[in-house]
Amino acid sequence: MSYEKEESIAIQACLQAAKLTERVRSKIPKAIEKIDNSPVTLADFGSQALICYHIHSAFPDDPIVAEENPKELLKPERAGDLKQIVDYVKEDNKDVDEKKLIEWIGYGNGRVSERFWTLDPIDGTKGFIRQDQYAIALALIVDGDVKVGVMACPAYGNDGGLLFYAVRGKGSYTQSITSYDTTIPTRIHIVANNDQNTFRFTESVESCHGDQTKQNEIAKRIGIQTPPIRMDSQVKYGLVANGEAVLYFRFPNPHRQDYRENIWDHAAGTIIVEEAGGKVTDMDGKPLNFRDNEKMLHNRGVIVSNGIIHDQVLEVLKS
Structure with a gap:
C-alpha cells in the first residue's frame, strides 16, 4: 500500500492540532492533575479531539489508541475546563459542542489491533507548560509495523516549528509548520560522522524518565565527551x-525497573528515525513491540541512534 491518504490526513490533523496547542500555549496553560499525578492541559484534550475527529472521519474502522481519557472532563469540577476546550476547538470546527468534544476525545480509547493509530496529543506536557519543547505525535501501525508517522514540533527551531513525517519505504521529511502550504518538503538523511569530538547524545529533562547516570556512563564509554542535550518529548527523535x-x-529508572514504555511515546519517532537511516531498538537489541499492547511489555528501555554506532552501544551495554 502507498498510504498516501493516511499520510495526508495525518499531516493535516497534526497541523491543525499544532495551531490549537500554540493558541493555548500563548496564554498560561492551566494544568489538570490526572489520577496518576501526571499533568494534562486543555491543549492535550483539544489536540486529541481534533486529531481523533479527522482520523475517525476518514478511517472509521481504524481504532485509535491515544493517551487521554474524556472521563477526566466529566467530573463536575471540570465543567469550566470542558467549556473552555470547546471554545478552543470551535476556532477550527464550528460544529463542535460539549457532547461532540467528549465523543471525539473518546475515539482515542480504542484497542491495539491488526491496524490501528496511536496518538500522543501533547508529548512532553511539562515542556509545553514550561514554554519549551513538545511534540504532537501520531502513527499508523499495521501488523505491528509503523507505516506512517507524523510529529509536529511547534517549538523546534526558530521558524515557527518543524513538522517531521515518514511513510515506510519512502523516507523521512521535514517542513515548516507555519509555512507548510508554501514550502517544499526536505528529505532528511542521517549523514555519517566519524568525528567523535562533535558527537552529542540526548535524553529527557526529567531524571525520573530514565537512568541518567547509566546513560552518561555509556556515552562516555563510546567516546562522547560533550554534555547531553536534555529536552522533553519525541523531539529527541x-x-x-x-x-x-x-x-x-x-x-529504565533504577527505582522503577518494572516500568514499560507507552507505544504513543515512541511509534511516530521510530519510523522517522528509521526512514532517515537510523536505528531504534530496546537495550537488548530487540525491535520495539507495537503489536501486542499499549505498553511495550516485552521491551526494556529504548536506544535510538544514527545507525552507525548502534552495535557499539549494544556491545558496551552487554559488558
Missing part, C-alpha cells in the same frame, strides 16, 4: 533524524 545528536537513550 527529531534531533537524531536531523543529525543534531547521534544517540537518544531512555533506560
Whole structure:
C-alpha cells in the first residue's frame, strides 16, 4: 500500500492540532492533575479531539489508541475546563459542542489491533507548560509495523516549528509548520560522522524518565565527551533524524525497573528515525513491540541512534 491518504490526513490533523496547542500555549496553560499525578492541559484534550475527529472521519474502522481519557472532563469540577476546550476547538470546527468534544476525545480509547493509530496529543506536557519543547505525535501501525508517522514540533527551531513525517519505504521529511502550504518538503538523511569530538547524545529533562547516570556512563564509554542535550518529548527523535545528536537513550529508572514504555511515546519517532537511516531498538537489541499492547511489555528501555554506532552501544551495554 502507498498510504498516501493516511499520510495526508495525518499531516493535516497534526497541523491543525499544532495551531490549537500554540493558541493555548500563548496564554498560561492551566494544568489538570490526572489520577496518576501526571499533568494534562486543555491543549492535550483539544489536540486529541481534533486529531481523533479527522482520523475517525476518514478511517472509521481504524481504532485509535491515544493517551487521554474524556472521563477526566466529566467530573463536575471540570465543567469550566470542558467549556473552555470547546471554545478552543470551535476556532477550527464550528460544529463542535460539549457532547461532540467528549465523543471525539473518546475515539482515542480504542484497542491495539491488526491496524490501528496511536496518538500522543501533547508529548512532553511539562515542556509545553514550561514554554519549551513538545511534540504532537501520531502513527499508523499495521501488523505491528509503523507505516506512517507524523510529529509536529511547534517549538523546534526558530521558524515557527518543524513538522517531521515518514511513510515506510519512502523516507523521512521535514517542513515548516507555519509555512507548510508554501514550502517544499526536505528529505532528511542521517549523514555519517566519524568525528567523535562533535558527537552529542540526548535524553529527557526529567531524571525520573530514565537512568541518567547509566546513560552518561555509556556515552562516555563510546567516546562522547560533550554534555547531553536534555529536552522533553519525541523531539529527541527529531534531533537524531536531523543529525543534531547521534544517540537518544531512555533506560529504565533504577527505582522503577518494572516500568514499560507507552507505544504513543515512541511509534511516530521510530519510523522517522528509521526512514532517515537510523536505528531504534530496546537495550537488548530487540525491535520495539507495537503489536501486542499499549505498553511495550516485552521491551526494556529504548536506544535510538544514527545507525552507525548502534552495535557499539549494544556491545558496551552487554559488558
